[in-house]
Structure formats: C-alpha cells, structure tokens
Amino acid sequence: MSLIVQKYGGTSVGTLERIKAVAERVARAQEGGHRLVVVVSAMAGETNRLIDLAKALSPTPETRELDALVSTGEQVSAALVAMALNDLGRPARSFVAHQIRIDTDSVFGRARIQRIDAENLRTALDNGQIAVVAGFQGVDKEHNITTLGRGGSDTTAVAVAAALKADVCEIYTDVDGVYTSDPRICPAAQRLDRISFDEMLELASLGAKVLQIRSVEFAKRYNVPVHVRSSFEEQEGTWVVQEDEGMEEVLVSGVTLDRDQAKITLRAVPDRPGLAARILGPVAAANIVVDMIIQNASEARQTDMTFTVAQGDYKQALRLVEGVAKEIGAQGVSSDTNVVKVSVVGLGMRSHAGVAAKMFDVLAREGINIEMISTSEIKISVVIEAKYGELAFVESMPSQEGRE
Secondary structure, eight states: OOOOEEEEOOTSHHHHHHHHHHHHHHHHHHHTTHHHHHEEOOTTTTTHHHHHHHHHOSSSSOHHHHHHHHHHHHHHHHHHHHHHHTTTTOOOEHHHHHHHHHEEEEEEOOOOOOEEHHHHHHHHTTTTTTEEOEEEEEEEOOOEEEEEEHHHHHHHHOOOHHHHTTTTEEEEEESSOOOSSOTTTTTTTOOOOEEEEHHHHHHHHOOSSOHHHHHHHHHHHOOOOOEEEETTTTSOOOEEEEOOOGGOOSSOOOEEEOOOOEEEEEEEEEEEETTHHHHHHHHHHHHHHOOOOOOOOOOEEEEEEEEEEEEGGGHHHHHHHHHHHHHOOOEEEEOOOOOEEEEEOGEEEOOOOHHHHHHHHHEEEEOOOOEEEEETTTEEEEEEEEEGHHHHHTTTTOOOHHHH
C-alpha cells in the first residue's frame, strides 16, 4: 500500500459542494489501496475575510493574535472534510498543528517549520483512518499558534510527506499543472509533464504562484516527488522531481512575471568595507527578504547600492534604510514601486550559450529599458518599468523550438 499526501487549496474546498467532491476523490484513492493524509487550506476568501476583521479593529494587528485568528480558517476546512469523509463511510480524523505536532520558530506570519512529530498521524493511518491536517499553521516552543505565510499549506503538505516518507505529495489546485508561463496572460503557454526541483525552485522564487517556494525546498531536500494536479479533472498534471538526463536538453522551461517588487537605492554611499552589511543588517533583522542587489563601480570612493524587496515589505525596509543612510553619511535614498521582474528559467542554460543575448535583444526591439539584471546557472532576471511587464513577459516566452 502506497502512502499519499494530498493537499487541497482554497478553491478546491471553497464550497460545501467542492468539499464533498474532495471527499469523494479521497475516498476513491483509498478504495484504490492507498493510505491517505489530506492537507487543506482555508476555504477560498476566508483568510482575507479574517484579516479584514482584524484590521477593522486595529490598523496594525498584533502578529501573535493575527496568527491565532487566521489559522482558524484551515481548522474549519479540516473538520468539514473529515465530516464529509465519515459521511461516505470512510473513517477520518482531523488534526491541527499542536496535535501532530508541527514545531516552528516564533516569526509570526512567516514561521519556518523546525520539526514534525508524525506519530499521531501514523497511529491514525495504522487504525485505517484518513488523516485530515489543517495546513498553514504550526506551534512554537511557547505553545503559540504560528502561521507559515501565504501558500503555507503547500509547505505543510510537503513537510508532512517528508516526515512520513510518503511515496508522493499531490498538490491539488485550480490549474492542471505547471506551465511555461502564465496561460492567463500568454495563451501559447504549454503545460510541462516534468520539471526539476531546481527549476521549480527558481520559478517559485521568481513569482510563479503554482507552488510556494518553501514547499519546493522541502521537496528537494527530502526528495519528495510532487505531483501538481487539478482538483476538477482526473488527468495527470506536472511532476516535480529530481533532475534526469533529458531535462537539460530543454533550453528554457518557463518565464515568470513578478509584480510584487519594489526597488530601493542608496546614493553616494561611502565605499569602505562593511557598509553593505551595515545597510542590509537591519533589513535582515526585520525578517525582510532582499532579492536582487546591485552595487555600482566605485567613483571618488563613493558608490550607489540598489536592492529589491517584496511590495509588502517596502515601507518598513525604506524606513530602516533611511535611518542607516543618515548614520553612514549617504547622500540620500530613492525608491520605486513601479517596477516588475521578468525571469527566464531552464536547466539547458548550463550548456547552451546565448540565452541572455536573445532575451536582451527581445527587450531592446520593444524599446524596454533594463534597470537591474541578475543571473544564476539556470535563470536570468531583469527588473523593468511596470507598464512593460506583460509585453516583456509574452515576448520572452520560449518558442516550441526553444524548448526542444
């Protein structure tokens, strides 16, 4: 008997009818001889509704209490799915984080999983039950409820699959797999049958919304095969797996457009050792993730430093940097929220030259100025003016020939 962890997103459990459909799908899987753990998100729109309630009381809700509030959405879904399964004659039991237990750090709103004690899940499975787990949440060492950030139920599912050494983690969502680009913007986008952990990690970090980045990190670290599928169809989706020989033959596997970007520049920073750490240290201490960083060549022992952060962290990061700028004698700070990031990803870049040149040529033909560039072994990212985002995204889309 194989062990499968299935995760259902908010759209998949968005109504009672869809919850019944999920229960029927899970029941069919159990009939096929599989042991099942089901991880669920809150019903579609529920997390936003709870956040709106909190902000109606306080413009800046205390983060501990906000986590205690928004975690209830997943608890409701888990209980309802378990009820639906029991009604089908399939014994099921719901679990929240402290019942498993899912230990995290104490960074409310974006906690990281430290360990999972899966003994209670194993007991339920050994008793012939289907375990239904509330995603998105954990418990810190002080027994506080924590949440894992947007998309955190993906992380819960893959982490549980790793702890149980499951055969596969199936991620059910409202799309039928991973595409070369966003099909809502680019009709020519193609669904991928397979993609490597490294490529998926880059795509997730660059704005692709199919999988949460930390779930891919877990999958890669513990070699958990992930199958991204539609909860409304029966067909196969996209397998996210270890790299194999054929994958590097594909030059470009995907293009992403990330609108969640803001740019901050410190002008005329004294060019001496240690100042980069001085500038970014407070940002890191505030648990703000810095993405792209560019430092200009030194001129007259001064330099400009530019970096990007997520839009949600922009105001706090700007305040921190403005404080540091005065302390170190920088000339000033400028910022821009009217930017986007377009990225091209593919294992084939390791062994094929000219991908960057082709991308830059496409942008030049459209009159699009590149403000920042970042590269890795398998990706190229550029920051450009927001109004050109969709145009650059569509034009950077690889042709079928570019994928073969």
